[in-house]
Amino acid sequence: MEDVSDQEITVSELPAERVLLDVRENDEWVAGHAPDAVHVPMSELTGRLADVPEGAPLYVICRSGGRSERVTQYLDANGWEAVNVAGGMSVWAGLGLPLVAESGTTPEVI
Template identity: 40%
Template sequence: MKEITPKEVETLIQEGKKLNIIDVREVDEVAAGKIPGAVNIPLGTIESYMNELNKTTEYIMVCRSGGRSGRATLFLESEGYNVINMSGGMLAWEGDIE
């Protein structure tokens, strides 16, 4: 499983890179703040959204601490998707939130 640090994600955003970030936390958790531009797809619903994801697009998976996003990353990876887990999750995020 590929991983990226929150600091690396923040740097890429600051450099103006177009990132595809999927936040797998529950809706109420995301309401408290998420990485700008992140799309919320709760972990329990990820399988039903797979047909909306492109296998050639790189996705960065995010959750509160890195556990749920890790599970999502492993699952999507096993289905042939290009995914990276953000280690440490939102607990380690120091960048802007929306």
């Protein structure tokens, strides 16, 4: 398998079969997220490493790509094979990809 450590891909390059880790904060997740994502906020990551899903590679997403880049670096340094999703959920929504909300309202990226 190709070494994807330190790699970054765009939302449009995400494979259909993937493990997606959303590291945005709780209010952002509740407002709207990818239907198949797993949520572990960046602020809780070090205390919730057991909740980080298995996947090689593991695709990490946030709102625009900054937080996910830092989480990707951390995960790569600690034994995961993580890839940053550049542009994040802002690009996801802009492409019209599916969103779900936990709040019962129209999903949006905040």
